[in-house]
Amino acid sequence: MKTLHHFHGGVHPEQHKLESSALPSVCAPVPQRLILPLQQHLGTRAKAVVRAGDKVLKGQLLARAAGAMSAAIHAPTSGTVLSVDFHALPHPSGLPDLCAIIEADGEDLWAERAPCDFRAADRAELRAKLRDGGIVGLGGATFPAHLKFDCKPAREIRTLVLNGAECEPWITSDDRLMRERAAEIVRGIEILRYLASPGETLVGIEDNKPQAVTAMRQACANTGIEVVAVPTLYPTGGEKQLIKVLTGKEVPSGGYPLHVGVLCSNVATAYAAHRLINCGEPMISRLVTVTGSVRTPQNFEALLGTPIEELVKLAGGALPGSAGYILGGPMMGLHVSNGWLPVVKSTNCVIVKSPQLFPPLPPALPCIRCTRCADACPADLQPQELYWFAKSRNFDKIKNYHLFDCIECGACNYVCPSHIPLVQYFRFAKSELRALEHESAAAALARERYEYRQMRIERDKQEKAEKLAQKEKAALAARQSAPATGVSQDGSAQARIQAALERAREQAAAVKPKNMDSLTSQQQAEIAEIEARRAKARELAQGQASGKTEQATDEHG
Amino acid sequence: MLTALLVMSAIALALGAALGYSAIKLKVEGNPLADKIDAILPQTQCGQCGYPGCKPYAAAIAAGEADINRCPPGGEEGIRRLADLLGVEFKPFGGETAGPKARAVAFIDENACIGCTLCIQACPVDAIAGASKQMHTVITQECTGCELCVAPCPVNCISMVPLPQTPQTWKWQYPVYALVPVK
Numbered sequence: 001m002k003t004l005h006h007f008h009g010g011v012h013p014e015q016h017k018l019e020s021s022a023l024p025s026v027c028a029p030v031p032q033r034l035i036l037p038l039q040q041h042l043g044t045r046a047k048a049v050v051r052a053g054d055k056v057l058k059g060q061l062l063a064r065a066a067g068a069m070s071a072a073i074h075a076p077t078s079g080t081v082l083s084v085d086f087h088a089l090p091h092p093s094g095l096p097d098l099c100a101i102i103e104a105d106g107e108d109l110w111a112e113r114a115p116c117d118f119r120a121a122d123r124a125e126l127r128a129k130l131r132d133g134g135i136v137g138l139g140g141a142t143f144p145a146h147l148k149f150d151c152k153p154a155r156e157i158r159t160l161v162l163n164g165a166e167c168e169p170w171i172t173s174d175d176r177l178m179r180e181r182a183a184e185i186v187r188g189i190e191i192l193r194y195l196a197s198p199g200e201t202l203v204g205i206e207d208n209k210p211q212a213v214t215a216m217r218q219a220c221a222n223t224g225i226e227v228v229a230v231p232t233l234y235p236t237g238g239e240k241q242l243i244k245v246l247t248g249k250e251v252p253s254g255g256y257p258l259h260v261g262v263l264c265s266n267v268a269t270a271y272a273a274h275r276l277i278n279c280g281e282p283m284i285s286r287l288v289t290v291t292g293s294v295r296t297p298q299n300f301e302a303l304l305g306t307p308i309e310e311l312v313k314l315a316g317g318a319l320p321g322s323a324g325y326i327l328g329g330p331m332m333g334l335h336v337s338n339g340w341l342p343v344v345k346s347t348n349c350v351i352v353k354s355p356q357l358f359p360p361l362p363p364a365l366p367c368i369r370c371t372r373c374a375d376a377c378p379a380d381l382q383p384q385e386l387y388w389f390a391k392s393r394n395f396d397k398i399k400n401y402h403l404f405d406c407i408e409c410g411a412c413n414y415v416c417p418s419h420i421p422l423v424q425y426f427r428f429a430k431s432e433l434r435a436l437e438h439e440s441a442a443a444a445l446a447r448e449r450y451e452y453r454q455m456r457i458e459r460d461k462q463e464k465a466e467k468l469a470q471k472e473k474a475a476l477a478a479r480q481s482a483p484a485t486g487v488s489q490d491g492s493a494q495a496r497i498q499a500a501l502e503r504a505r506e507q508a509a510a511v512k513p514k515n516m517d518s519l520t521s522q523q524q525a526e527i528a529e530i531e532a533r534r535a536k537a538r539e540l541a542q543g544q545a546s547g548k549t550e551q552a553t554d555e556h557g
Numbered sequence: 558m559l560t561a562l563l564v565m566s567a568i569a570l571a572l573g574a575a576l577g578y579s580a581i582k583l584k585v586e587g588n589p590l591a592d593k594i595d596a597i598l599p600q601t602q603c604g605q606c607g608y609p610g611c612k613p614y615a616a617a618i619a620a621g622e623a624d625i626n627r628c629p630p631g632g633e634e635g636i637r638r639l640a641d642l643l644g645v646e647f648k649p650f651g652g653e654t655a656g657p658k659a660r661a662v663a664f665i666d667e668n669a670c671i672g673c674t675l676c677i678q679a680c681p682v683d684a685i686a687g688a689s690k691q692m693h694t695v696i697t698q699e700c701t702g703c704e705l706c707v708a709p710c711p712v713n714c715i716s717m718v719p720l721p722q723t724p725q726t727w728k729w730q731y732p733v734y735a736l737v738p739v740k
């Protein structure tokens with residue numbers, strides 16, 4: 001028997017699991033139209049490789065991973081790409097983003113599937129397969145799997161933890177998956193074990209799912225994988241919390257499980273890896289719990305891109321008086337009102353809301369500093385302090401209180417006697433801090449470019465000045481080195497004038513007047529006469545005083 | 558008595574020497590306060606503060622010649638951080654300084670551009686690519702939105718386009734809800 005540990009805090013919200021866990025999961029029919037956001041993972045949006053009008057087969061690539069932190073998106077059924085366009089996303093902003101919209105042809109025809117023997121494959125090759133197969137963490141964070149398993153195996157990884165805790169109320173998709181497809185999950189775990197070569201492999205399941213524990217124990221017999229039932233306490237399913245419970249290791253603040261030699265992955269991710277590697281089927285469907293205010297709460301194997309409204313209809317439709325949905329669980333889920341939002345890789349549950357099941361919170365009262373939130377916080381934070389700093393927008397201080405260790409589990413919200421929406425404040429502060437970081441990175445770039453430009457302008461100016469100085473120096477040197485030629489040496493200006501005059505004279509000598517060629521003998525005689533007269537005048541002028549020069553001018557005229 | 562005096566003066570001398578040495582050896586080059594202020598300024602380099610760039614404004618603040626509420630692109634958050642750094646009171650925008658605008662980038666209508674290069678000369682961060690008598694274009698990632706290129710263009714083909722909000726740039730809003738006063 002394994003000794004288990006405790007994490008700080010935790011709460012016991014009402015379970016509401018039995019509603020949907022009793023019925024076996026059902027394969028949802030292919031909907032008419034599927035909406036596939038190109039970003040269903042943490043990181044950069046995948047790049048579309050299809051265009052409107054293209055025919056696609058089931059499992060065909062729609063968008064390939066763009067950059068290191070990305071994962072591919074595939075067609076969940078065969079049909080025609082209607083458009084690659086902006087469509088509303090299951091995102092808290094409610095803003096649209098690029099989606100591939102597919103009209104199903106109803107034939108559900110598979111593209112060629114290429115299963116492979118992972119034991120014969122290279123680890124890097126296998127990771128590339130995970131990326132191109134669109135495998136991401138299905139526990140909620142949608143962290144691309146190929147990056148998570150990008151580690152030095154054996155040396156780094158002591159423990160591989162498979163997360164089957166599913167601690168959020170209402171959700172039962174992992175529960176049903178483990179009960180119905182334990183053998184396949186184990187085959188997927190084998191792939192992850194091959195990638196990480198861990199010392200030990202643990203599957204953590206909350207003890208409110210005894211059937212899942214039994215099924216997994218049976219499937220794991222003689223594999224060296226240990227299935228551990230952990231006490232039911234929200235949020236045991238948090239990565240750091242489950243690692244603490246199973247191994248006693250504390251993931252450092254701001255660190256990753258890898259820092260303590262642990263890798264943690266969801267059981268549904270292992271199942272998806274099995275489908276991809278052993279069956280050649282990329283990530284195109286997942287189990288989704290449909291529960292809350294519906295006639296028959298149950299789990300569906302739904303194609304990605306299925307509108308949530310269709311699933312609600314399959315579950316017998318919403319009960320009268322329902323309004324809105326929660327995607328995910330009530331503690332951390334996303335509240336939406338649009339039924340046309342698609343199922344994405346992170347959608348594990350659709351809860352139909354009604355005022356009876358989820359009564360509106362009473363209005364918030366001022367914080368009384370009872371510190372109940374701090375007692376409940378699984379990350380061992382001081383939510384009342386964080387709240388204080390977030391409220392007064394004191395973002396520099398709030399970082400020192402480890403805001404980024406908050407997993408937004410909502411345990412503090414749950415216990416707060418003043419009904420303060422604490423997590424909303426923390427999300428606000430986090431996104432402000434992220435934006436600040438982004439801005440200061442942009443500012444650093446701008447500063448660099450600005451300073452470079454200033455430097456360049458300055459340099460150009462200097463270069464120009466230098467060139468001028470150099471020219472002058474060269475001229476001076478030329479004058480100094482050539483005194484023998486008789487060029488006058490007093491001042492560069494005079495020297496230049498002298499040189500210019502010289503050049504002008506040479507030019508004048510080179511040019512002959514045009515009217516001088518081909519003259520008649522009479523004209524020649526006339527010219528000779530004039531020249532003689534000029535010579536005489538010159539003689540006269542030289543012989544007499546300078547005042548007599550007019551005479552010569554007269555003769556010229 | 559004498560020993561005590563000697564010991565004390567020896568200590569004083571040693572410490573004085575250490576201080577003098579460190580004053581020379583550990584001297585900080587440049588103006589550290591101006592650099593700290595410059596690190597807070599948004600580097601839009603727009604000149605709306607009345608100085609030819611962020612750095613000159615930072616130097617002016619450091620010298621006590623300029624107010625801290627002169628930089629519209631920095632927003633109120635920027636003023637708050639400057640006030641924190643300098644230990645002075647927060648001061649809202651007002652007087653001759655306009656408030657902050659939504660972030661935008663310059664866009665050149667490439668069909669109208671005559672290739673006069675005036676905008677390139679105006680851009681403080683070299684975010685415009687082009688050459689004489691060639692079409693010019695703005696490198697959006699590098700554009701700080703300073704608007705300095707808009708006025709010089711002789712054919713008015715540069716406009717400022719606000720950056721659209723996407724799910725990637727979207728921010729959680731400050732929670733708004735009614736507080737109930739305690740009776």
Ligand code: SF4
Pocket residue numbers: 366367368369370371372373374383384387415416417418419420422
């Ligand atoms: S539980 Fe609520 S009232 Fe109590 S300290 Fe925390 S925030 Fe304040």
Ligand code: SF4
Pocket residue numbers: 373376377378379380381383405406407408409410411412413422423426
């Ligand atoms: S939401 Fe954050 S602060 Fe609140 S209990 Fe969970 S981890 Fe702690």
Ligand code: SF4
Pocket residue numbers: 598599600601602603604605606607608609610611612614627628629630631
């Ligand atoms: S107003 Fe413009 S130039 Fe002045 S500090 Fe702010 S961003 Fe820099």
Ligand code: SF4
Pocket residue numbers: 665669670671672673674675676677687693709710711712713714715
């Ligand atoms: S100032 Fe206007 S016309 Fe001149 S290069 Fe720039 S965009 Fe073209």
